[in-house]
Amino acid sequence: MVTSILKKISDKYRTWPHKIPFALWGYRTSIRTATGETPYYLVYGMEAIQPVELEIPSLRILLESQIPEVNWVQARYDSLVMLDERRLNALHHVQLYQKRIERAFNKKVKSRGIKEGDLVLKLVRALLPVDPRGKFKSNWVGPYLVKKILSGGAVRLTDLDGNDLANPANLDQLKKYYPLEGPHSQML
Structure with a gap:
């Protein structure tokens, strides 16, 4: 907050140390x-x-x-x-x-309608080692099975082999997964 006040009252970068008392006064009295x-x-x-x-x-x-x-x-x-x-x-x-x-x-906040037993994809937020696909790499991993929805939006996930993930995920990092059905599903 004080920095935004300093930006407004300092016209040159060298004057800001002299303007700090005025910025603090403005902050403390508003x-x-x-x-x-x-x-x-x-x-x-x-x-x-x-x-x-x-x-x-x-x-x-x-x-x-x-x-x-x-x-x-x-x-x-x-x-x-x-x-x-x-x-x-x-x-x-x-x-x-x-x-x-x-x-x-x-x-x-949009409700995603995720409940226990649904298949979901998880958002990849962590920086991974250099991926040869670069910016074309997938932002989602999975599918995972929702094992349990905890309070506060935390979710326990299980992979399709039945192994539990070590850390719970947030509901806002998940989206429903709809497996392909029909003639194209055999190609995968």
Whole structure:
């Protein structure tokens, strides 16, 4: 996040070290979507005083400068007592935000309709030694038999000889395998 702020405010690559304090200030004093609060408030229990508020006093600064010190200390103590409640609200806000993100993600997930006993192909993600086929090599291996579907989308697979695969696979790395039927199946 700070790097994206630095990219916006640095016009030359040599100036970025001098702009770090400004980028950090901007990050710490802007409201985070996940918490609904600024990081500065969650740490210190009060909103940061912007540098411009010192030059041109805002209403908040004027009111705080006119109250007696005893009343200011009492108000500060009360705000610190309420800080735990604000932090709990921020935590609740984070949990709601995570659920919204999860719902948005789950809308895009396509169910592949894979169940125990189906034949599937598995996506090859690991880099293999140099393959002479190059970019024309197959991205899928198998077929495998789905032995058991575990919680969280993990799947135990078995090859067609009955040997279990050592590691479970994710459902998103599998697709159904439909064996060829008809006159062309004898050619294989």
